[in-house]
Amino acid sequence: MRASGLATFTLGGVHPPGRKESASGLAIEPMPPVSRYLVSLVQHCGAPAAPLVKKGDAVTEGQRIGSVDKGLGAHVHSPVSGKVAGLARTLHPVLGPVPAVAIERDPEAGPAIWTPRDWEHLPPAEILAAIREAGVVGMGGAGFPTHVKLSPPPELTVDTLILNGAECESYLAADHRLMLERAPGVVQGARVLLAVLGVPRCRIGVENNKKDAVEALRQAVSDAGEGARISVEPLVVKYPQGSEKQLIEALTGRRVPAGGLPAHVGCVVQNVGTAFAAYEAVALGRPCFERVLTVAGQGVARPANLLCKVGVCLSDIAEHLGGITEEAVKCVLGGPMMGFAVPGLEATVGKTTSGVLFLDAWESPDADFGPCIRCGRCLEACPMGLAPNEMSIYAERRKYEGTQRFGLWECFECGSCAFVCPAKRPLVQFIRASKARLRCGCKL
Ligand code: SF4
Ligand code: SF4
Structure with missing residues (x-):
């Protein structure tokens, strides 16, 4: 459906208050190193990764510390150089306590150095293997292993790669800032994914409340000489535009059948953050152990968009940003509509943590509910x-x-x-x- 020249999906949808003003204008800043990282072995859909290290082992930044060799899952890598303090547990917002690796950072260790790779001449299978090796998963929140999603059933014909830059959840601005500040990397990520899939077309959907990101991506597409293959398409602002089926319909007019996959209508959908992670994995040889996330809400002293390593504890983030206010009543990982409240600040950042919201009572009212009045x-x-x-x-x-x-x-x-x-x-x-x-x- 097109209104005012912009596309969107046709059925349902709502307009929650955006509340993006507090973070959308803030440049990405690095989260300073902390002394201890608690790296979850469940940062993806599927089975937990099997630990490859034990207490006392020395690890280097980017070293694989957890492995999924069979079935659905993704490898896990150390975010820092240091020593394994032990195998422990961290709090998963849905699953509760899950296995993790505790790592004490070596403050003397320098930053890791990555070796750029001339990926453009690699066969698709080798590019896919690099994405798998790097442990890339869906960074929009789903955590589906990317190498699996890039391997649609062979009997289905895919002709379109869709990059999801809708970021339709309130408060969140991490994808916005990534598209704005790292647009060339996102576009290179699109090229990497196109090479794996062997499809002719990529469409990047961005809600029209991020006009500067649309412009930055279009410039990056032009600079890469990819105007014929990659388009950047502004969309009507409507929730849940960032959901796969709704985004596919908004951009292509195709409707995924009930119980079907995007590939049933010729599409593969990846988040813009996932594309960026795939670019880093393939072109730079850098595993996936860091991401941009938005910290916002009335319950935190200072909002921010942080470049944050996995395994950082929410209490460390709160402390870095000046602490949480007395009014804070709830902490949510992700957005307010689809995110999950966590019971305590000992939970840690994972590959899928797009936001950490500290909400006050006004932002998160705890209302009693009544019977259905059949209003429809x-x-x-x-x-x-x-x-x-x-x-x-x-x-x-x-x-x-x-x-x-x-x-x-x-x-x-x-x-x-x-x-x-x-x-x-x-x-x-x-x-x-x-x-x-x-x-x-x-x-x-
Ligand atoms: S939560 Fe489920 S039932 Fe409710 S609007 Fe979304 S898809 Fe429909
Ligand atoms: S009152 Fe009943 S019909 Fe109306 S929105 Fe709530 S659940 Fe739906």
């Missing part, structure tokens, strides 16, 4: 055409099986329904609970 607003808001009201009623009565009739497994938990519900029903929590109960075989 959630039906209008749902971008998948589902019936979250019905799902919530079944889940409330613990009739989890019944939720499946209303599209439970098509729901990607965007939160648009809950955002518009006048009864403040926790629709996403009902949906998540139903999925969890059904997955573990509990039908009552």
